Amino acid sequence: MSIEKGMISSRQTIFLITNVIFATEIQFLPALLTRYAGQDAWVAVLLAAVLGLLLGALVIHLGLRFPRQNVVEYGTELLGKWGGRVLGMILGLFFLYAAGAALRELGDHLVTAIMPETPLVVLNALFAIVIAYGVYLGLEVFARVSEILFPTFLIMGLVGALFLIPQLNFELLKPAFVHPPMALLRSSMNIYSFYGEGSAILFLIPCMRHSEQAPRINLKVTALLTIPLILLVVMEIAMFGAPETSRMISPTLELAKMISIGGFLERIESFLLALWITLVALKVMLLYYVALLSFAQVFNLCDYRPLVLPGAIILVSLSMLVFTDVTQTREFLSTSWNIFAITLETGIPIVLYILALVRKKGTTRQGGSTNEETT
Amino acid sequence: MRRQLKKLRIWKPGCLCLLIIFLAGMGAGCWNRTEIEQLGFVTIMGIDTAGPQDVLVTFQMALPRMLTKGTGGGGVPGKAYFNASVRARNVSDAVRLFSEEDAKLVRLKQLSVIIVGEDLARRGVLADLDFFTRKAQLRRSIWVVAAKGRAADLMIKSGTLQVPLPSKYISTILERKEILTGTRYPVNLAQFMSMVTRPGIDALMSSIELTPILSGLSPTEKKDAGKEVQSMAFAFRGAGVFKKDKLVFFLGPSETRGVRWLQGRVVGGTITVPVDSQGTWASLVIHSESTKVTPIVRPDGIRFQVEIKEQGYISSIQRGDLDVSQPKYVRLLEQEREKAIRREAMAAIKKSQKLHSDFIGFGEKIYETNPSLWNQIEKDWDDQWLPDLSVDLKVSCQIKHTGLTAEPAKPIL
Secondary structure, eight states: OOSOOOOBOHHHHHHHHHHHHHHHHHHHHHHHHHHHHGGGHHHHHHHHHHHHHHHHHHHHHHHHHSTTSOHHHHHHHHHHHHHHHHHHHHHHHHHHHHHHHHHHHHHHHHHHHTOTTSOHHHHHHHHHHHHHHHHHHOHHHHHHHHHHHHHHHHHHHHHHHHTTGGGOOGGGGOSOSOSOHHHHHHHHHHHHHHHGGGGGHHHHGGGBTTGGGHHHHHHHHHHHHHHHHHHHHHHHHHHHOHHHHHHOSOHHHHHHHTOEETTTEEOTHHHHHHHHHHHHHHHHHHHHHHHHHHHHHHTTOSOSGGGHHHHHHHHHHHHHHSOSSHHHHHHHHHTHHHHHHHHHHHHHHHHHHHHHHHTTOSOOGGGTTTOTTOO | OHHHHHHHHHHHHHHHHHHHHHHHHHHTOOTTOOOGGGEEEEEEEEEEEETTTEEEEEEEEEOHHHHHHHHHSOSOOOOOEEEEEEEESSHHHHHHHHHHHOSSEEEOTTOOEEEEOHHHHHHOSHHHHHHHHHOTTOOTTOEEEEESSOHHHHHHHGGGSSOSOHHHHHHHHHHSOOSSOOOOOOOBHHHHHHHHHSTTOOOEEEEEEEEETTTTSOHHHHHHHGGGGGOEEEEOOSEEEEETTEEEEEOOHHHHHHHHHHHTOOOOOEEEEOSSSSOOOEEEEEEEEEEEEEEEEETTEEEEEEEEEEEEEEEEEOOTTOOTTSHHHHHHHHHHHHHHHHHHHHHHHHHHHHHTOOOSOHHHHHHHHOHHHHHHHTTTIIIIIGGGOEEEEEEEEEEEEOTTOSSOOOOOO
16 A cells, blocks of 8 residues: 555656756756866766666566555565565665755755855755645645646746847867777766666655656656756856866856846846756655655655654754855765665666566566556 | 544644744745845955955945946936955955954855955965865856955056946957957856867956046146046956966057957958058958868978858948059959958957967967877977977958948049
8 A cells, every 4th residue: 555645747857857957957967067077068968868778667667566565665676575674764764865955955045145144054944944835745746736847947048048049159079089998987976876866756656646647758758858968968068168167166156146138137046046946856855755765665654744853953963063164065966976876776766677587477568557556 | 533533624734834933934044044225245356466465355345236227217327335354364265254354245256356456366376266166156157357456456456437337338348259359258157267278279268447538638628527537437448378387468548459360260340451550441340250260280290270261241331543443453452451351360369379379279270180299399399399480371352332322422523
C-alpha cells in the first residue's frame, strides 16, 4: 500500500522533474562550466544531455518494472527487509541533504545579491515554513503549482533574453572545440550531477495517472533542460566573454541585470529573481517530500505528514550547517558533489536494475499498464 | 461536540489574527529597509590617484528635491547634485569613509557612470574596478569613461553644465546610437572587463572631457558672449587605449572611428570629402557598414585581409559643378569616400602598431580561427608580431541616393 494517494499527470511530472534540476543548476553552473570548458561550455551541455538521456532511460525503465511501487518498496523486495531499510535511509538522507543544500544556495544567493543585511537563518526559516506547508498539502498541490510557475519562468526568461540580443557579441564563442575532450567531459559531469537529482522520478512514477507514458517524459525533460541551459550559457559567453563568466558567482543574475528595455525599463531582474525563488522553493519541496516519503517507508509509517514539522527544523539546521560560505559552496559543487551525487544517483538505479534483472522481479515493459504487481 | 465547536470558534480567528500580525510584520519590507528620505543616491563616482598608493574618490550625489523643483516653473533648472571627495586606500574604503561622514545612507544603485581619472588609468584600473563587480547593488551595465585629466576636477567643473543631473546627461549621450557621430566608443563595465580578460584584444574606453560650448568663437566674439562663455559641455572625443589594464594613449575622434571601421561597428556619422585640402566637395552620411577581417597565415608571416563595405547617401554638396545626376560624379564621390575611410582605418592600425596595443583585436581574430597558432605567438604578439603586421585594406563604398535633390543648384550666368 503506497503512502501517497495523490495522482499527478505526466505533464506535471515533466515540470516537477525539470524544475528539480533546472532551479539550482542555472545559478552556479554556467560559471563552473566556463571555468573548465571556456567558450565550449555549450558542448559540455550537449554531452550532459546525452548522459542525462541514458540515465533517464535507465531510471524510467527501472520504475516501470514496478509501476505501482516506489523505489523503497521494491528495493525492500529486491534487497530484503533490512537491505530495503538501508536503501531507504540512504535515499532519504541524500535527498534531505540535497534539499538542505538547495535551500542554502537560495538563502546565500538572496543574502549576497539582494538583502545583504538579512540574517541567513531568517530567510531559510521563512522558506522552510512555505516548503513544509507545501509538502504537508501533498504532492498534487505542489505539482500543480509547478505546472503554473515553471512555464511562467521560462517564458519570462525568454522575453528578457530577447532584449539582450542587441548587446551580444557572438564572435566570443569562437574558436569552438579548442578544449580537450576530457575538460568537456569534466564539466559535463558537473551538469550530470544535477541531472541525477531527477532520479527523484523513481518516487513519482507510482503516482502518475498514466505511468505507461513515462518513457516519453525522458526526451521532453532533457529538451526542457538542455535548450534553456545552452541559450543561457551562450548568452553569458557572448555578453561577458568566457573568462569573465567563469569569475562570476552567478552569471545568470549578472545577465538578468543587463536587461534594459528601450533604455527606460530596467531592473527587470527582480521579477525573474522572484520567480526563481519560487522555482527553488518548489525544488526543495519535491526533494524534501521524497526524503520524507522514504523515511516514512523505512519506519513503516502510514503517513509522512507527522514528519513534516520536525523534518523542517532539521532541514533549516542542515541548510545552515551544510556549507560555511559561498566559496566552499562553489568548490563543493564543482568537485566533491559530482562524485558524491553521481555515485548515488546513478549507482543505486544501476544496482537495483541489475538485481531486478537477475532476480527476475517486476513486470516487463509490455505489462506495465496492466500492473499485476499491485499490492 | 459542543466543546469542540467552541474551541474551534476561538482557535480559528485566533490563528488568523496571529497570522495577520506575523504577515504584517514580515510583509512590510525587507530586513534592511530605510525610508527614502534617509537615502543618499550616488550618481557618478570619480576615481583618481592620491599619492603613490591611495585613491581619491569623488561622489556625485543626487538631490532628489531639486529635481522635482524645476518641473513647475520655467527657466534653467538648478543643479540637483553635490560633490564630495574622500581620500582612502581603495574605493571600498572610500565608500565606507564617505558613509560615515554622510548623514544619509549611501546607496549605489543609482550609480550610472564611473569616471576613471587619467593618472589612475595609467596606473592600472582593474584593482579599483574590482569593487564595482562585487557589490550587489551594482550592475555591469554602468558606463566607464576615462577622464582626460583628473576625474574630480571634471566632476566639480560640471557645475557650469546647463543640466540638473550630469549622470543622466552622460548616460543619455552614451546610450544613444551614434546616428550623428561614429567617433565615440562607449563601453560599459561588462564590455571593458570582457576586453581586458579576453585573449588577443586590448581594451578601449571612451574618453571624457569638458569643453566650452562656445569653443569655436574668436576672442572678440567670446567677449561679446559674456557669461555664456563659461558654459561647458561634456565631450566624448575619442577613446583611451589600454595595454593590459593600463592607459597608454588617447585616440582622437577619427582614429576612434577607424577602430570602429575595422570592427564593423560604425552605425552612423558623416564624412566630408575630399580628405586632402582641395576645398570641400561634399558631405556624405554613413548609413550602414560591414567589415570582414580574415587572417592569412603563411610560413613567411601573418597577413590580414580587411574588407570594409559601406553604404550611405549624400547630405550636402558644396561644389556647384559636381553634377551628381550623372553616375560618374557619384562614382567620384564614392572613391573619395573610400580614401577617407581608408585613411581613418590605417591611422588606427598605425597607432595600434606604434603603441604595441592590440585594441583593434587582430590577435583575437587569429585566436578565433587558429587557436593553436595563437597559443604559440600569444606571448610575443604585442611586441613582435603586431608592429610588423601587414594589412590589406579593401574599402568599397556605395552611395545609395543623393537625398531629395539630384544635382546642386547653379546660378544662371
